[in-house]
Amino acid sequence: MMQTSPTSPRCQIVAIVVTHNRLAKLRDTVARLLAEDLDGLLVFDNASTDDTWNWLDNLEDTRVHCLRSPLNLGGAGGFAHAMAAALDRFDADWLLLTDDDGRPVSGALTAFRAADLTGWDAAGAAVFHPDDTICEMNRPYRNPFWRLPEFLRTMSGRGRRGFHLTDAAYAPDAPPIEVDMTSFVGFFISREATERVGLPDERLFIYGDDQLYTLTMRRLGMSIAFLPQVRFEHDTEAIQGVTGVVLRPLWKVYYMYRNALISYRVAAGPFFWPLVPLLVAKWRLKERDYGEDAPVFRRLLSLALRDGMARRLDRGHAEIMAHAVSAPTVSDDA
Numbered sequence: 001m002m003q004t005s006p007t008s009p010r011c012q013i014v015a016i017v018v019t020h021n022r023l024a025k026l027r028d029t030v031a032r033l034l035a036e037d038l039d040g041l042l043v044f045d046n047a048s049t050d051d052t053w054n055w056l057d058n059l060e061d062t063r064v065h066c067l068r069s070p071l072n073l074g075g076a077g078g079f080a081h082a083m084a085a086a087l088d089r090f091d092a093d094w095l096l097l098t099d100d101d102g103r104p105v106s107g108a109l110t111a112f113r114a115a116d117l118t119g120w121d122a123a124g125a126a127v128f129h130p131d132d133t134i135c136e137m138n139r140p141y142r143n144p145f146w147r148l149p150e151f152l153r154t155m156s157g158r159g160r161r162g163f164h165l166t167d168a169a170y171a172p173d174a175p176p177i178e179v180d181m182t183s184f185v186g187f188f189i190s191r192e193a194t195e196r197v198g199l200p201d202e203r204l205f206i207y208g209d210d211q212l213y214t215l216t217m218r219r220l221g222m223s224i225a226f227l228p229q230v231r232f233e234h235d236t237e238a239i240q241g242v243t244g245v246v247l248r249p250l251w252k253v254y255y256m257y258r259n260a261l262i263s264y265r266v267a268a269g270p271f272f273w274p275l276v277p278l279l280v281a282k283w284r285l286k287e288r289d290y291g292e293d294a295p296v297f298r299r300l301l302s303l304a305l306r307d308g309m310a311r312r313l314d315r316g317h318a319e320i321m322a323h324a325v326s327a328p329t330v331s332d333d334a
Contacts, residue, residue: 011093013109013188014040014086018078019100021048023055025235032103034061037110040090041065044082047072065089074205074255074317075099079184083199087191094188098232102127102138102185105231112188112230115176121193121222122214124179125186125232126170135185135234137245139164140226143180143215145268169228176225180218181267184210186232193222203313206252208259215266246289251317251324253300254307257283261308280305299323 015033019026026043033041041061045053045068056066067085069078079097086095096109108125117123127138144150144163154162169177187210197217200209214224247253264279265272283301287294300323307315 011113012039012091013094013096013112014038014042014090014092015096015098016042016044016079016082016086017098017100018044018046018075018082019048019052020046020072020078021050021052022100023048023050023052025101026052027055028235029098029100029103030059030064032106033098034063035106036104036108037113038063038096040086040092042067042082042086042089044078044085045069046074046078072317073202075184076200076204076206076209077202079209080199080202083194087194092191094190095194097184097187097189099185099234101235101237103233103235104186105233108186108230108232112227115225115227115229117225119223120176120190120225121196122182122187122189122217123176123225123227123230124182124188124214125230126226126228127183127185127232127234130233130235134167134170135236137236138183138185138232138234140179140182141165142178143218143267145271146180146218165226169226172229172231174228176227179214179224179226181211181214182224182226184213185234186230187214188230193217196220196222201313204259204262205255205317207256208263211263212259212266215263219266249324250290250293250296250300251320253297254304254320254323257301257304258308258312261305262311265311276309296324 015038017026017029030041030043041064043056043064043066045056045066047069053068067082069081073081083095086092112123124140127135129135141164142150144154150163156162165177165179168174197213197220200213204212217224247256261279264275268275287297290297303323
């Protein structure tokens with residue numbers, strides 16, 4: 001494995017965790033992070049209503065700083081505000097972003113410090129489930145609309161396997177690979193890169209903020225590495241159905257597909273318009289996983305498609321919640 005020079009100054013790494021009402025998972029994540037070679041930790045409490053803030057307020061490790069939002073800003077809003085605060089409060093060379101259920105495997109930060117980071121603006125970790133299987137929702141990819149080999153493999157019938165990283169890329173001794181998208185579970189970004197790309201778009205609320213952010217970095221000419229020796233664990237409870245992840249509560253359907261459509265526009269460029277009918281047909285099939293809630297899924301998906309095509313990001317969360325009940329309380333044309 002390539003290593004930094006022994007005379008290189010030690011870089012400052014500050015971790016950011018966004019949390020909402022998942023204290024049990026947060027406790028484990030904070031403990032794992034503080035056991036690593038970490039210079040600072042900023043926890044952003046997204047208006048939790050459980051005992052999260054009381055627990056955070058009683059932490060004694062001087063590396064920990066906590067912020068509490070009076071409103072739930074979603075993951076996107078949480079990361080945007082937390083990153084701004086961390087950059088202002090800490091003299092960090094690198095920010096490490098992760099969810100409250102995404103935590104480093106022992107030695108992850110040591111491995112990151114040992115990696116040759118020359119020329120890289122950001123890096124994504126290899127993310128696994130607690131049972132040591134690869135976490136599919138966090139598998140990075142190389143955009144097939146920008147890369148001919150990936151495009152040809154995808155068009156040959158391999159689907160997502162044509163452009164997502166292979167299992168072999170996760171071997172601890174595998175070399176770093178340049179990727180175009182990686183998730184905010186174990187995502188390292190240099191301070192200089194944040195000055196160029198800015199902050200995640202908080203209007204996205206949840207889902208797709210990491211995809212859009214990293215794709216935007218790549219469009220700006222920045223480089224993102226996948227570092228297989230830097231391992232993270234994602235203790236997610238997402239449910240897999242016949243056609244993929246089943247979203248609960250149902251209001252999440254809106255954000256998933258609206259934001260996906262916006263991200264596809266960035267990723268696909270001129271191929272976006274011919275791609276839209278294929279995406280819509282594929283997503284409509286997902287109602288099979290929602291049983292008696294299929295009508296609500298269809299309503300939320302239709303609204304998501306409408307807003308995604310218009311790139312509308314100003315619809316309030318309360319309105320989305322209203323659309324997610326079994327009988328709509330507001331007009332679909334609102």
